[in-house]
Amino acid sequence: MINIRKGEKADLPAVLDLVKELAAYEKALDKVENTVERMEEDGFGSTPVFGFLVAEENDKIIGTSIYYYRYSTWQGKRLYLEDLVVTESNRGEGAGKLLFEETLKIAKEKGCSGMMWQVLDWNEPAINFYKKYETRFDEEWVNCNIDF
16 A cells, blocks of 8 residues: 655655656756755755655655745746656556645645646656646746756
8 A cells, every 4th residue: 555645854865766766767867966965954954945745655665746835926826846756666556646646735735826847748658647637738938947
């Protein structure tokens, strides 16, 4: 049975491993610079900037949903889903659906006007998963980044 719960500091090594697994799937493992120590500060320090859920099966973390709040001047508070990851060996068992739906529930409970996220245009399994939720795929906006 899969259990979904709020993430704890002790979960961060397993969560970072899942993030790295996703990065490898996206052919960008070399781009992961984050550390457990940074995640501890950013998630549990004096001003936490993200929250997360974990999916467990037989006391082993098999998935995570990492999110934070952002503000839209047009729509107000929104929940941004940074990552939804289920380890490859457990995909197709329902953990992703449970994590996604619990994240949606958090967004609604916190008074958000909606939830947003990104998906790579070649990631057909993820796109097909999100289509089940009547997701609107935005083709107008271009992602912009500045790294320091």
